[in-house]
Amino acid sequence: MRIPMGKRLDRARARAFVGLVLIAALFPVRSVWAQTGYEKIAFSIPSRSIAAIDLYVAKERGFFRDEGLDVEIVQIRGNVAVAAALSGQVQATNGIGTVIRAMSRSEIPMKVLTVSLIRNLFWLVARPELKSISQLKGKILGTTTFGGSQHTAATRLIRKGGLDPDKDLTVVVGGDVPAQLQSLVTGAIDVAALSPPTVILARDKFNMNILGSAMDDLANLQNGTAVTEKFLREHRPLLKRILRARAKANRYFFENERGASEVLAKYQNVEFPVALESYRLAKPAFTSNGIPAQKDLEEFLRAEAELLKLKEPVAASKLFDFSLQREVNQELGIK
Structure with missing residues (x-):
């Protein structure tokens, strides 16, 4: 169905509402402290692609399990994922681009804790x-x-x-x-x-x-970890375990071409040569430590201000909190 550009915002909001209702039905609010042996976490991704490779690796290679986590990777469109996080239907979202734009436009109580992609894939x-x-x-x-x-x-x-x-x-x-x-x-x-x-x-x-x-375009902080400020305040130790698992998976991604490509082939249901070419094509777009360089961060914020027609770039402190990621990097010896 074609949607005239002038009506896209209202339609998008309606779809987001309907999507959230469906999510509530499919994924009822759960306690992350459920006594199942592992703490359950719902982590949303906007689309199936290599952009979520570290989540796939963390799940497939046992890094989440090593941290006592049972992580469910749930595919939810970006604007719906923001609503799902705010309502507690998911604990974290990988699609930080949409989260950042939502926070830039309004006082949405969320924070981005890590950035895994600094270039548009x-x-x-x-x-x-x-x-x-x-x-x-x-x-x-x-x-x-x-x-x-x-x-x-x-x-x-x-x-x-x-x-x-x-x-x-x-x-x-x-x-x-x-x-x-x-x-x-x-x-x-x-x-x-x-x-x-x-x-x-x-x-x-x-x-x-x-x-x-778009790989050679401006820096774009596309994927990472975003959570609500409430979840950050109340569950810092749990979030540190999530970030530690992702950091280990990210290190595996950078150091193990074949293993990472095998995981991608499985999760994307593609042949190994396709996964291997995807890995080699995409690898330069990923951060090695979960934190963007200052110049990339500033370039991104300037471009976002222009895109959103803001008078000036949003302060980084409103959007990001890399303190937990820095702690994890220090513990794991990641530079």
């Missing part, structure tokens, strides 16, 4: 008959969440190519990244910003055209 992919950005005029762009990291990456690339994404294209919510590839194949949408390994499948299996990469 998106490539602009179009149907085989569309060979340039100029040919996208009048076409349909699919995205996961209006105003999310994927949508922002796509619009930047389209604008660089000489079109106005707000006027020259129609934007629709097209499911997560793998679902958007299927929509491209069927012709339901014409273009989307895809991440590995889906972008490789689009190129090799379906002969889609890659029109640009």
